[in-house]
Amino acid sequence: MDDKISGRVWGFGDDINTDLMYPHICYTLPEIDRPKYTMWANRPGWASQVNRGDIIVAGRNFGVGSSRPAAANLVGLGIVLVMAETVNGLFMRNAVNSGLPVLRMDGITQWIAEGDIIQVDFQNCTVTREQDGSVREFNRIPDLLMNIVRSGGIIEVLRSQGYIDSEPL
Amino acid sequence: MEPGDIVTVSVDRVILLDIAGQHPELIQNPPARVFDPSKISVVFDHFVPAPNVEMANGTAKIRKLVKRLNLNDFYDYGSGGIAHAFAAESGWFYPGQIVANTDSHSVAAGAFNMLSRGLGTPELMQVMCTGKTWFAVGETLKVDLSGKLSGMSEAKDVFLKMAGDLGDMPNMNIEFAGDGVMALNMDQRTVISTMCAELSVEFAVFPGDEVLRSYVQERGVQEYSPVSPDPSASYAGAYQLDMSEVVPMAALPDSVAGNTRPVDDIQGIKVDQCTIGSCANGKLSDLEVAARILKGRKVHPGTRLIVTPATQSIYLRGMELGYIPTIVKAGAIVTNPTCGSCMGGHMGLLADGETAITSTTRNFKGRMGSRDARIYMASSATVAASAVAGEIVSPSSIPGGS
Known part of the structure; x- marks a missing residue:
């Protein structure tokens, strides 16, 4: 992951739960087909519109729900960052462990709207809205988590530590 | 420590579930070794027994992992139940313990004056390998x-x-x-x-x-x-x-937090299906209250009732105490213990346009089947009473229930 990313924003509201991001049908599908069903109950057709490098900006309580790999579906679609007013702790862990950074920012939904282009600088902890150059700061992601994101997720961390069996199940 | 700090902790036990078999991260990259096989329990609960060939194949992979890593504390079909309820009745949960489990309802263990929280399957692999996890300090x-x-x-x-x-x-x-x-x-x-x-x-x-x-x-x-707060x-x-x-309450469809009402405010809504079960409400006391309400009555012909005990021992006690025979005589289905329809797995999913009332754990859009279904959530008493009425009613409206 680069220290600076830039992407187009998709806007979502409050309480976007894991079951919306990862409907139960995904459990029975081959891995490559699972992301196509992301948000199929609340925003049918959205998954096919997402481009690699896009960003989600959402309201309160993003990711409430189960331990299912909801973040992995977002990564599969090409989403590179989630920003929300507040984020469920389990979703945040799963995102980081899938290599997807997540930022909490009060007032983000009042400032950034769908279609905006934003630049995020993880070194300086700033978000810039391209259209007017306005800048806001965010709290630094703890090193423990950022190192997992930079490694490409927890599996890659475990692989580098020699914990992964080269023979699949 | 302050809110926002991160602490690393050693775990006393790890619980791995059958659903891990549906995670390609684990299947493609299994752990080569674990920190202590005696501290890892494997409990099959989500898709028990396997509802389709995909689940059967995933579950078979976990059985293979169990053998490969010598994970001998293993509860296959017929020997355990939903992990949170089974862990409690097995004496795994007690004050001061820290348990790692993949399921989001692991927070259940807090009732035992201890800590457990949901983790994703890839993260659980890290705990299996290292015996450690981290928690974020919060207010x-x-x-x-x-x-x-x-x-x-x-x-x-x-x-x-x-x-x-x-x-x-x-x-x-x-x-x-x-x-x-x-x-x-x-x-x-x-x-x-x-x-x-x-x-x-x-x-x-x-x-x-x-x-x-x-x-x-x-x-x-x-x-x-025991752990207690500092003065x-x-x-x-x-x-x-x-x-x-507190009066009988219900969550309206699609979310729980900030979305509940007294049952009396929504009475009369017709329900196509009623479900009792889950880690939260598949307990013996849920079977007992359902049997009390259903005794001598029938499930309304306009609806259907599915009851899923949480563990094998609850299932057996429910039979011995006559609760399950009473529920079956009322025209309900009693399934084997499993997470089942609570997470849209199997054992009674909802069709397009249907309305359900459930005592399981979540009412999210699309969770229990069709994305066009509406899910109300309430107590097992309210669900059993609604099954008799064919519409949402307060349990106090069924004579003899109390």
Whole structure:
């Protein structure tokens, strides 16, 4: 992951739960087909519109729900960052462990709207809205988590530590 | 430590579930070794027995992992149940323990004055390998319970009342206190702690009192150290609830936190399916109240009732005590223990346009089947009464229920 990313924003509201991001049908599908069903109950057709490098900006309580790999579906679609007013702790862990950074920012939904282009600088902890150059700061992601994101997720961390069996199940 | 800090902790036990077999991360990259095989339990609960060939194949992979890593504390079909309920009845949960489990309802263990939280399967692999995990320190809300449940109100109603008043509270914790706690048995406490996952909290912890002591002693746990708040502990806030004033409650479709109403406010809504079960409400007390309401009655012909006990031992006791025969005679289906339809797995999914009432854990859009179904959530008493009426009703409207 680069220290600076830039992407187009998709806007979502409050309480976007894991079951919306990862409907139960995904459990029975081959891995490559699972992301196509992301948000199929609340925003049918959205998954096919997402481009690699896009960003989600959402309201309160993003990711409430189960331990299912909801973040992995977002990564599969090409989403590179989630920003929300507040984020469920389990979703945040799963995102980081899938290599997807997540930022909490009060007032983000009042400032950034769908279609905006934003630049995020993880070194300086700033978000810039391209259209007017306005800048806001965010709290630094703890090193423990950022190192997992930079490694490409927890599996890659475990692989580098020699914990992964080269023979699949 | 301050809110926002991260602490690394050693775990006392790891619980791996069958659903891990549906995660390609694990199947393609299995752990080569684990920190201590004797501290890893494997419990099959989500897709029991396998509803389709994809689940059967995933589950078979976990059986292979069990052999490869010598994970001997293994509970295959017919030997365990839903992990949170099975762990409690097996004496795995007691004060001061830290348990790692993949399921989001792991917060259930807080009823036992201990810590457990949901983790994703890839992260659980890290705990299996290292024996360690991390927690984020968060602010704590003190929930002061007083009074006793009255009439046909249940622990689920206490939670739904809290959920309506408090709304979501990501990254925070709940600490339960007050005289009312002593009036709740362990089944009731675990309903409340389990459901706190729906408030997005990290942990929801009950005190280590005499009720808990006798529960764990009956399960062979003698030595432990209860955890209590420091006298100088500070709280983000306090919420007081007199349980004697709690009426039967329901969550409206699609979300739980901040989305609940008294059942009386929504009575009369026709239901196509009624479901009793899950880690929260597949307990013996749920079978008991369902049997009490259904005794001598029939499930309304316009609806259907599916009852799923949480564990094999609850299933067996429910038969021995006559609850399950009563429920079956009323025209309901009683399934084997499994997470089942609660997470849209199997054992009774919802069709397009259907309306359901359930005592399981979540009512999210599309969760229990069709994305066009509507899911109301309430206590097992309210669900059983609604099954008799064919529409949402308060359990107090069914004579003899109380």
